[in-house]
Amino acid sequence: MATTSTEIQAYILDLIRKGQLRPNDQAPSRPELEHRFGCARATVDRAYEELKREGILRSEFGRGTFVNEPAPRARPTGRPMVVIPERSAGWQRDLWTFSIYRELARALTARGLEPQGTLEEPSAPTGPEWRTLLRACMVYWVRPSSSAVPLMQALEQERVPQLLLNRDYGPFPCVVTDAAEGQRVAVRHLAALGHKRIGFVYPPLGTPNWIDAQRVIGFLDAVQELGLPPNASPRLEISRRPGDTTDAALTEWLARPDAPTAIISPCGLAEHVARAAERNGHRVPQDLSILAIDEVLDPLGRSHRHFTCLRQRLDEIGRRAAELTPHDLQTEAGPVKIRLLPELLLGNTTARPSRKRTRKGK
Incomplete structure (x- = not known):
C-alpha cells in the first residue's frame, strides 16, 4: 500500500515529540523521506505543506526546512469535545455508543457545557480535527478503539484533559462497565x-x-x-x-x-x-x-x-462522566477509575x- 502524506506527517511529529527534532533543527530532507517511505516527491511535498500550514515547520529560502518554535497553546474554547470511534460510522443506531453519548450530551448541556458536535478518531495528531481537540476544555472518548491510544498520549503531552467512556486503557481516567x-x-x-x-x-x-x-x-x-x-x-x-x-x-x-x-x-x-x-x-x-x-x-x-x-448501565456511564471536571480526573493514587457493576x-x-x-x- 502506498505511503500517504499523513504517515509522513506523523513520522515527523513523532520525532519532534521524542525530542529527536528540536526547535530550529533542520527537518529530514525530501530525498531522505522519499527513500525511507518509498514514495514520490509529491507525497513528501504535501506532508511538508500541511505541517507548514500548521506552523510546525518553516522553509528558509536557500537553506531548507526547519522545525518552528512551539506556538503557545490556543486558549480552550470552553466547550467539551466528544470523539466517536471511526468504526462506528452508524453509531446513532449502535445502542451501546448512542446511549452513552445521549446521556453525556444531555448532562453536559444541563451544566451549560453543550458539546461541540462529535468527531471521528483523528488518524494522526495533525489536521483540523486535531487542532479542534487541542482547543477543547475536555475531550470525551466514547468506546474508543485501542488504535486511539497514541492520540490520547499526544493529547496528554499537550495537557488536554480527557476521559474514556466504557474503555480502560492504562493511565487514562475512565468511567467503565465493570x-x-x-x-x-x-x-x-x-x-x-x-x-x-x-x-x-x-x-x-x-x-x-x-x-x-x-x-x-x-x-x-x-x-x-x-x-x-x-x-x-x-x-x-x-x-x-x-x-x-x-x-x-x-x-x-x-x-x-x-x-x-x-x-x-x-x-x-x-x-x-x-x-x-x-x-x-x-x-x-x-x-x-x-x-x-x-x-x-x-x-x-x-x-x-x-x-x-x-x-450495562450505559446511561449512568454518560451521566457520571458529565459530573467529572478536569480537576477530578487525577487523585493521589493516580487517574480516576469509576467502575459500574452491570445489573x-x-x-x-x-x-x-x-x-x-x-x-x-x-
Missing part, C-alpha cells in the same frame, strides 16, 4: 441455581475489544473461585456474527455428553444458542439455562423468550438444572 465483576456475578448466579457445567460463548480472543477480554478474565476467576470441577466450564470461541459456521459449532458443542447445563452468551448470539439447543432436543430453560450479556433486543417480537441478562435482570431463560442433564454429564 465487565469482569459482571461476569463473576453471572457465574455465581448460575452456580447458585445448581449448575456445575457452565459454558461461555465468546468472540475470538484476538478481537481488539477491551470489554470482551475483561469478561473472559471474570469468567475464569469465578470458575476458580467456585471450585468447579476440571473441564466443567467449556468455553466456545466463535464469530460474533451468527452464520452457518457459528450455528454448526453451537449444535456440535451442545450435543456432547459433557455439554454445559448453562451458557453465558453475548446478546447477539443468545437466540442462536437457544435454537441450537432446541435442535439437540433441549428445552430452555428446563434443560439448558441461557444468560445473555447485555439486553437482547427483539423489536419485531420474533422470540417468545425474555432472556435473563446482565445490563442482573431475571427473565425466563434460567432455571435449576434438570436431573436428566445433570446425570448425563457425570
